[in-house]
Amino acid sequence: MKESLGVYDYWPYKDRPKIRWPNGAKVAFWVAPNIEFYELDPPDNPYRKAWPQPSPALPGYTIRDYGNRVGHRRQMALLDKYGIRGSVSLSVALCEHYPEIIEMCQERDWELFSHGIYNTRYTYGLSEQQERDMIRDSIETIYRHTGQKCAGYLAPALSHSERTLDLFAEVGTELFGDEAGIYTCDLFHDDQPTPVSVRSGKRFISIPYSLEMNDTIVYAVNKVEPRHYGEILKRHFDRLYQEGEESGTVMCIPTHNYQVSCPHRIKAFEEVLEYITGHSDVWVATGREIADYYLEHYYDAALDDIERKKGSVK
Template structure:
């Protein structure tokens, strides 16, 4: 029984080589809209129920349908206003159910990364081959509908397995070479990108995707009021911006189009976006661009720094 996940090493935040973003930016800022599809009557999974109520789960289904019908249009217009290209955590079944949403995002050059096929079908209980098949299907679907070679992954409903990162990196490389399958959002351990240990040895990175700033966690789990959520976003940014003067940081706002874009919540979100993008030394970007820049400019330095401090890769521990 290992004592930690084994995907990354303990590498103290305050002793790392300086990280510099393009044009001297202090913070790399990205917004990750989760654009999902929830089935009304999904296949049952003994490890987790999709809905708290008996089938058909009309209330849960319909509010999420509201997100794709109404909320997405609001959020897209708002991100356009502040020059933000979304990095979509995509339930890839949406490509078939709502191709018009895909087209609108593709026209805006938004990034698409995989969030599985349906957000009501979990990794829990899958064999490695079943998970590999699901990951492959999602990557191929994104490419077929958008032309993008999927670079990132967030497990459906955060149902991560011990094999997820290895499988995603391997499938992406099999399909498209090193242009795909090189970052994860499934680890929540840092405020900067960090190298990740894989059995393949592929250059792979985790980029910060904040559960604390996630609108569903804020509104549903922590019962935060909209005004307070907006203030939390600003305070989170202020801290990362201050620390970014010494070494670049990353701020992510993960959203859901049936949460943050409800009419009574939208103003607080907009005020936070206006505040953050009002700073000139913020790199407003996408998940893929953050990961690629880090891989190109800092990954090797990070590994060298770890080695100089006696921090060794533990791929053999992560994959016994």
């Protein structure tokens, strides 16, 4: 039985090389809107059902359709208000199904990274070639529609294989060299970016994407009310801001346009954005900007520190 994934080393938070974000910011803050495409009657996957009821699964499908019809515009207007460029976790089928949403993202210079093709088609059970083809399709589709060289990856519906990170890094390199395939959001193990080992040896990192702050987990799983979600986000930020005095941290709010953008929830989210952006020493960034900055300024020092600490244990 495996004891770990084998893609990152145990690296205690204490006494790491200090991170300083641009302009001395304590926290790098990014918002990751999940803009997803769900199929009403997707192909069967033996490992996971897309819907809890037989097709047509109208409740689940139509509330997600609400997100792309109504909720997305509501959330986008709010992020515009507070000067936040979204980093979109994108079901890339959206590029062809709802190109007007992609155009709106491009107008605002939002980042688009891959969340697979459909959020109803999973990595589970795919062969290596099938998964490689899916990843390649997603990167090529984003580039074809936007000219962006996809930097990040979040597996569709958080489905994953043992080779997902290797394949994303490799396909990114094959298509665009070091400009694509450089970070993952699929590891939830830290409050700072960290090096990740991939089989090609490419410089590759994880950047924090919090499941605990994810609106779907909060609302659909933990059944938290909007006002309390707002307080949770503020407390999360306050702690990272305090620790960021010593070494820069990262806060991500992963959202879904059919969750946080519902009329009864949007006000609590707005209050949080106002609170966080009201701090002058916060770097409001995209996922790619955080990844690029860390790779340039801290990746090598992190690797050296990891090796040094491994050696001291021996």
